Amino acid sequence: MRAFADSQTSGNNWSPVEAGGMLHQEQQRVPTFPQVTGRSFFDALEKQMLDFTVQHQAMLADVRRHFVLPPDPNPVTSFLSAHRAIPQILLEAMGPLRTCFGADAVFHLRTLTDESGSQTLYAVVMWPGSLRDVRAGLARFDDDWWTAHSHQASGHLTFTYELI
């Protein structure tokens, strides 16, 4: 969380962009009309894929603002790219997590692969207090939010704690 409202990045946007064509083409583009009927799923597929990539990268940047990820290259980023619903769930969980564990709590993301090769993402609250308090917080989080939303993660996400 920053205190001083100054830029903290280079300002460069490295998201993939669609080639815009020559300058004269940009300025003298033939007017087009929106197609409203009979639109195929495959229309402008490349543009759609590009938009998805840009949206996903923006969401990953948001996740990094709220969760501590292992150093790059890390399996968490790959996991979040392979399970596109999870970043959204993590971001929606932030409000209830802050309510249950406090505004200053630090959350880490880790992945674990079991013997069968199945991967699970762990959102871990790093807890400096007592075991009883963190368990109570986790129980409250489960009751208030996670139980109602856990089906969205299809068993790929677990919220837990680590005492520090």
Added chain:
Amino acid sequence: MPELVTIPTSYFELVVDYVHPNLKISADRATVIQVVFDALKPWNPTIDDIEVISAGKISEQGFTVKLPLRSASFFFGLAMCRFTQDAVTWDSAEDTINILNSAFTAFSAYTGVVLGDKRAAIGIHLQPQKLTFLDLLKPFLHPSLIALDAAPLRTGAVILKWEKRKVTLDGSAVLANGVFLKIERTFENNQTHSEIADQLKTDEDELLKLLGVEEDRK
């Protein structure tokens, strides 16, 4: 023992004002772009990495050349030029110096522009492994200010400015539990890019030591 930190996000910026604005760059734009583009050829820019900026105030007009493989970008205007690079490390400093030398040498030689003072900045986002970001920031925030309110402190920032130097220490807006450190310095126009890098490295080491952290390079 210093706290181990990772540096997931960082950037470098170098802004160079011309001694005199050069309007010829605008008139002869295509050739100037070609000269810079050719000089940067070893870093594989493509034609789509060039962008001509012809809107806005005249001081904002010019052209940019991006080097996506290096996450680097040049802007050449009529009164100044700017270089920015993301995800910089000291291991890649020599490569960055080569990019700067190639582009600026070719640009100055063709246009006759005399480069003035150089304003360099590095911004790094540190993520501590055990402590919180506030644990790192608090020693630099005066206790009497922290005591102004009984509520727990959420964040804080320190900004120090000298004639040719500035240091910003803040919570990170980009990373969870991160500290943002920005080091800025103004260098004379005759100082080489290697000298600039050496000085910034010394500054960074000094500040990381003050913060009580060490980069985990594993």
